Amino acid sequence: MKKILILGGGTAGTMMANKLRKNLPLTAWEIKVLDKDEIHYYQPGFLFIPFGIYQPEDVVRDKKDFFSKGIDFEIAEAAKIVGEENKILLKDGSAISYDILIIATGAQVVPEETPELKGELWYKDIFDFYTYEGSTKLAKKLENWEGGKLVINLAETIIKCPVAPLEFTFLADAYFTEKGMRDKVEITYVTPLSGAFTKPKATKMLSQLLAEKKVNVVPDFYLQRVDNERKVLVSYDDKEVPFDLLVSIPVNKGADVIANSHMGDEDGLNFVPTDKQSLQSQQFKNIFVIGDATNVPASKAGSVAHFEAEVLTDNILNYIKGLPFEEKFDGHSNCFIETGFGKAALIDFNYTTEPLPGKFPLAGIGPMELLKESRINHMGKLAFKWIYWHMLLTGKTLPVSTAMSMTGKEVEEEVLV
Amino acid sequence: METILSAPLLATNEEGYLKNYTEWTEEWACAIAAEHNIDLTAKHWEVLQWLRAKQAEGVALSLRKVGNSGIVDIKQLYALFPGGPLKISSKIAGIPKPASCI
Ligand SMILES: Cc1cc2nc3c(=O)[nH]c(=O)nc-3n(C[C@H](O)[C@H](O)[C@H](O)COP(=O)(O)OP(=O)(O)OC[C@H]3O[C@@H](n4cnc5c(N)ncnc54)[C@H](O)[C@@H]3O)c2cc1C
Numbered sequence: 001m002k003k004i005l006i007l008g009g010g011t012a013g014t015m016m017a018n019k020l021r022k023n024l025p026l027t028a029w030e031i032k033v034l035d036k037d038e039i040h041y042y043q044p045g046f047l048f049i050p051f052g053i054y055q056p057e058d059v060v061r062d063k064k065d066f067f068s069k070g071i072d073f074e075i076a077e078a079a080k081i082v083g084e085e086n087k088i089l090l091k092d093g094s095a096i097s098y099d100i101l102i103i104a105t106g107a108q109v110v111p112e113e114t115p116e117l118k119g120e121l122w123y124k125d126i127f128d129f130y131t132y133e134g135s136t137k138l139a140k141k142l143e144n145w146e147g148g149k150l151v152i153n154l155a156e157t158i159i160k161c162p163v164a165p166l167e168f169t170f171l172a173d174a175y176f177t178e179k180g181m182r183d184k185v186e187i188t189y190v191t192p193l194s195g196a197f198t199k200p201k202a203t204k205m206l207s208q209l210l211a212e213k214k215v216n217v218v219p220d221f222y223l224q225r226v227d228n229e230r231k232v233l234v235s236y237d238d239k240e241v242p243f244d245l246l247v248s249i250p251v252n253k254g255a256d257v258i259a260n261s262h263m264g265d266e267d268g269l270n271f272v273p274t275d276k277q278s279l280q281s282q283q284f285k286n287i288f289v290i291g292d293a294t295n296v297p298a299s300k301a302g303s304v305a306h307f308e309a310e311v312l313t314d315n316i317l318n319y320i321k322g323l324p325f326e327e328k329f330d331g332h333s334n335c336f337i338e339t340g341f342g343k344a345a346l347i348d349f350n351y352t353t354e355p356l357p358g359k360f361p362l363a364g365i366g367p368m369e370l371l372k373e374s375r376i377n378h379m380g381k382l383a384f385k386w387i388y389w390h391m392l393l394t395g396k397t398l399p400v401s402t403a404m405s406m407t408g409k410e411v412e413e414e415v416l417v
Numbered sequence: 418m419e420t421i422l423s424a425p426l427l428a429t430n431e432e433g434y435l436k437n438y439t440e441w442t443e444e445w446a447c448a449i450a451a452e453h454n455i456d457l458t459a460k461h462w463e464v465l466q467w468l469r470a471k472q473a474e475g476v477a478l479s480l481r482k483v484g485n486s487g488i489v490d491i492k493q494l495y496a497l498f499p500g501g502p503l504k505i506s507s508k509i510a511g512i513p514k515p516a517s518c519i
Contacts, residue, residue, distance in 0.1 A: 157479070192480075194501075198516070220501060222480060224492070237495045267481045297477060297516070 002029050004316075005098035007078055007088065007257070009035035009063050011043075011393070012291030012305040013104035017071045018395035019313040024320075026070050034088075034096070036077035038063055041132055042388060043160075044302065047167055047338065049135040051175045052143075056136050058385070066393045078105075081261040083284040100286050100316065103272055105255035107160045107292035107300055109134075113251035114155050115225040125231070126246045129168060130160070138247065142175070147184030148244030153233055154191050155223045157198075158269060159252045160292050160300035163347070165189070166196060166206060167338040168247060173213040174340030188216040190233060190241050195219055199354040202347055205371050209339060252300075254293055271295035276351070277328040279312045286319075288312055297351065298331040306392055307332045310402040332404040336381035344377035346370055350404040359408035363399040370409065434507070434514050438472060441511030449509045453500070457509075461497055463488050465510040472512040478503065479515065 004020060006013045017033050024031070045059035067073050077091040087097040109130045111118040117126065127141060128134035152169050159165075169189050176182040189196070189210060196206040196217065210217055224236045226246070233241045254270030263283065264270040273282040274294040281287035290312055291305040298304050311327040318325055331351030336344045346368045347355035359367040368377050391398060427445055428436040435441055446465060450457050457465075467486055471478055480503050484491040491502075498505040503515050 156481075194504075222491070236491050237499065266476065266485060267479055268485045269481065 001027075002099040003097070004029060004031050004100045004102065005088065005096060006031070006033045006102045006104055007081070008104035008106055008255070008291075008293070009033045009067075009073060010040065010104060010106050010291070011302045011388075012106070012293075012309060013102065014040070014063070014066050014393045015306065015309040015395050016102055016104065016290060016312065017073075018066075018068050018393070019309055020316065021068050021070050022395065023313065023317055030072065031070065032072045032074065032096070032098075033067065034074050034076055034078060035063055036075065038075055040066060040393075042385060043130075044388070045385060046129055046132065046135040047164055047171070050129055050138040050142055050168075051171050052139060053171075056132070059132070061389065068394070078257045079260060080257065081263060081287075083261075083263075083281075083287060086286065098286075100288070100319070101284075102312075102316075103258075103281070103287060103289045103293050104291050105257060105293045107252045107254055107271075109250040110253045111248065111250035113253070114223055116228050117155070117226045117248060117250060119226065119228045121226075121228050121231070121246075125244065126226070126248060128248050128250055130164075130249060130252075141245070145245060147176075147181055149186050149188065149242060150245050150247065151188045151190055151233065151241060151243035152247045152249075153221075153223060153241075154193075154249045156249075156251045156269075157192050158267070158271075158300075159249055161335070162197070162299055163335050163337045165191075165249050166210075169215055170209065170213065170340040171338055172247075173215065186216070187214070188218060188241065188243075190218040190221045190223075192222045193219060199349065201357070202355040202371060205345070205357075206337075209373075213340070258293070265295045267295075276331070278315055278325045279308060279329055280315070280319075280325075288316060296329070296331070298329075299333040299335065301333060301335055302388065302392065303334045304332070306398065307334075307402050309395070330403050332402065334400060336377055336384065338378065338381055339373050342378050343373040343375055344381045345373050346377045346380065348404060348409075353404060353406075353409075356409040356411065358410040361408055367408065432508075432514060435511040438469070438511045438513070441469070446509050446511065453498075453505055453509070455498065455505075455509070458497075460489065460493075461509075464494065464497065464506055468506060468510040468512055472510070477516070478507065478512075 006017050040061045040063040042059040045054045048054035064073050078088045079091045080089040087095045089095050123137050127138040129138050176185045195203040197203040221235045225234050258264045258270040263272050265273045272289045274289040274296050276296040281289050290308050292300040311329045314327040315325045334348045336346050338344045349355045357371040360370050361367050427440050494502040
């Protein structure tokens with residue numbers, strides 16, 4: 001009997017377990033999933049909790065309920081991966097060996113990386129919304145907040161769901177407007193990027209939206225520390241931004257087990273060097289990496305993990321048969337961007353094609369608008385929760401192609417100079 | 418000004434980044450540095466060489482990686498290349514503008 005061990009039973013690990021189980025005989029392959037935590041959080045829902053749009057109970061389920069028959073799910077924390085010996089060590093010192101290892105340990109926020117971010121004001125006037133605890137505490141804070149300077153800050157450029165901070169900003173504008181107190185709140189978006197987003201066309205569209213919603217943008221601001229006493233953000237080049245309420249997206253890092261195993265890349269952020277097309281680890285041939293845990297230059301998003309899972313399933317099946325990899329991950333990413341007041345925008349892109357305007361065909365639901373606000377996009381965003389629990393995790397095929405398609409996208413004629 | 422005039426004319430993109438990083442020369446680097454009011458010291462050169470070596474290895478660069486290089490920390494990099502440390506140092510090093518991942 002051979003064994004596939006999946007480290008991490010979150011979005012990507014759960015999908016991979018279910019997909020592989022369908023394709024591998026029970027008599028020849030054992031599939032084991034290990035996670036340190038029993039609860040599966042629907043992380044995209046963390047965005048809506050601070051504004052009372054989702055309740056905390058909407059985003060929690062039992063991890064064990066999402067694995068199909070024939071998958072062995074165990075709660076335990078891995079302390080170290082020993083790739084040379086094809087085994088992992090658990091916190092309690094015991095070892096689990098494998099023939100194939102899939103690393104799906106995700107990304108976590110680490111406020112401790114930034115001096116004084118997790119200081120006196122943490123969960124008083126400084127919050128994150130990337131965790132269950134942060135988003136639920138922020139909901140309570142917003143309920144009674146009387147207004148002032150609201151600052152949204154990204155401490156790093158590599159974060160999961162890179163559009164979530166913008167969505168939070170748009171929803172905050174709508175929330176305070178609907179509460180009749182928008183005039184009492186000054187909203188400032190402080191980012192280490194040179195603009196609202198990294199890709200030119202999307203940045204232009206999103207910057208216009210921020211301006212329409214009267215949000216100040218402070219670009220090129222790389223956070224060094226937080227001054228709790230004076231309530232200011234301080235950058236590496238000594239710029240300062242004052243706040244009354246800070247919503248921080250702390251530095252995102254891969255799991256601690258990656259650092260303990262010396263398997264992270266040179267950024268020191270514990271993301272695993274991974275071949276961006278095959279998703280094989282660059283260090284060990286029988287280790288594959290998926291989801292937020294990789295260092296591939298694609299968004300860290302559930303939709304990306306889904307497209308990766310389609311490719312990785314085929315690649316692992318080929319690997320088992322001793323055949324070369326046939327499927328290549330193209331960096332496909334598909335993200336709804338909530339823009340407030342019941343609307344959303346949609347972006348669809350990959351490693352080489354930036355988000356473009358146009359229409360996005362979706363079988364059975366109808367065309368969505370790309371790079372433009374619409375109500376149907378917002379319906380799509382809300383429908384994602386149902387799709388996530390009922391289709392994505394269980395490994396069903398979604399009505400979206402794995403490779404990015406140019407159908408519906410408007411390409412400008414290249415201007416020749 | 419003399420350095421700028423004597424800078425070899427190399428093909429750059431619309432943002433001034435060298436199209437082919439193998440064409441890079443030290444004179445060119447000095448000229449571009451001068452455009453940004455930077456006098457290149459030994460420390461600057463060390464950073465520039467490190468950036469070029471990483472580019473040759475195919476490593477995607479970030480401020481954090483330079484900060485972990487052992488040559489400078491992030492604060493010192495800001496002092497060496499004020500304004501946009503990674504963007505400006507990359508330009509002078511003749512390597513492409515760093516694409517921050519999303
Ligand atoms: C606020 C927010 C909004 C988002 N919005 C969207 C959205 O709209 N659309 C979208 O597509 N994506 C969105 N995402 C991103 C999406 O949630 C993630 O990209 C996705 O969950 C990644 O899946 P993963 O399996 O790689 O990691 P995770 O789902 O985080 O799973 C990692 C698992 O590994 C386990 N683990 C870690 N270390 C160990 C260890 N040592 N031993 C055992 N187990 C371990 C963890 O307990 C966890 O269960 C959002 C994320 C956030 C935070």
